Amino acid sequence: MSVRVQSEAFDTGAELNSFAQDRTDIGAVVSFTGVVRDTKGDLQEMLIEHYPGMTESAITKIAREAMQRWALADVLVIHRYGPLKPGEPIMMVATASAHRAAAFEAADFLMDYLKSRAPFWKKEVTHEGGSWVDAKDADEDALKRW
Amino acid sequence: MSVRVQSEAFDTGAELNSFAQDRTDIGAVVSFTGVVRDTKGDLQEMLIEHYPGMTESAITKIAREAMQRWALADVLVIHRYGPLKPGEPIMMVATASAHRAAAFEAADFLMDYLKSRAPFWKKEVTHEGGSWVDAKDADEDALKRW
């Protein structure tokens, strides 16, 4: 299990390739990458604020729960903070398992929990100024699935 | 939309990085990689047989259906055939969407359909000989989810 919270960019493909590498006991790897989306074509940057210390412990707790609920060989979570450009990866999760259902469900679970339980806040900055992204009711509701 | 059926190995990370690259209208990328699993530690190779022609058209049909059912920016499917070693990627799918739910569901759907509707057959080769992998009832049942 690996959890990283960092301001530096990361290489999604390289991370995926080194995740669960050289293991012959897994049959399924699922990855999710969250990307800075420029909804209206006016985004200058996305600022991600976080709560140092709590971020790592909250993500670690969520990742441990996933490892307990599903038969996972490994879990990876990387989440950036600081200023990001449109199109840049914000974060990724990866799960490895013998079978595809566990890998899919665990990745979906991790995303739902990271979205609403890991202390990150997004601010969209345009020429007009900055505006904090509102949490969606749908994201809170998604937690009830698990 | 890109569908490739090939005997050559592919680089999962490089494929993921070039998929939906430089797009700023997507927020979510999900990938699934199927890996040759050596369940009992005695696997020499996995032989994948396919039905040339039908394979491409069956996968294309499934990928088109995913594009119609979910708001996807792009879909990638790569599937190998021929002899593969334990730990090697057999296939991958990737989906890109504005939001995570569509990307997750579409990738899950693609895998369920590829598993049971794309004409590939796996044979496990050990020192004891070769044995065709049986289709699982669970895989056929999984199609009812969609």
Next chain:
Amino acid sequence: MNVVYFAWVRERIGLPQETVDTDAATVNDLIAELSAREERYAAAFADVSALRVALDQELSDFDAPLAGVREVAFFPPMTGG
């Protein structure tokens, strides 16, 4: 008509494909005709519930008509992914 076989169906019958001269009206008729021909066909087609059929590269049913079909494929349930 071109008849192709995959996986253990191919192994049991002993060839990947063959041209069959037939007046069989449906897939089931073709199976009966081939099974009557030689033991290896009868063995391969013994349990049709363990088989799948494709007509001109589209999954089909065993009672489907063969009129106009150029290629029939027999194989076990798929195990891709």
Next chain:
Amino acid sequence: MNVVYFAWVRERIGLPQETVDTDAATVNDLIAELSAREERYAAAFADVSALRVALDQELSDFDAPLAGVREVAFFPPMTGG
């Protein structure tokens, strides 16, 4: 007690953290005390349903006791991922 603020709560109050001398028994008591202090606090805490609180870096409730707590954090619902 260390009190920390994030996102628009931090911006509205105008500082990322401060040390507060308080005898507040619960989070709600602390909020009442801070809100009484200055308008910017009252503005930040006006709608508690739009806020979340963490005690010593664990998500908590507004009626939770503050006894033994070293760090209280106020912030809007998280928007990570």
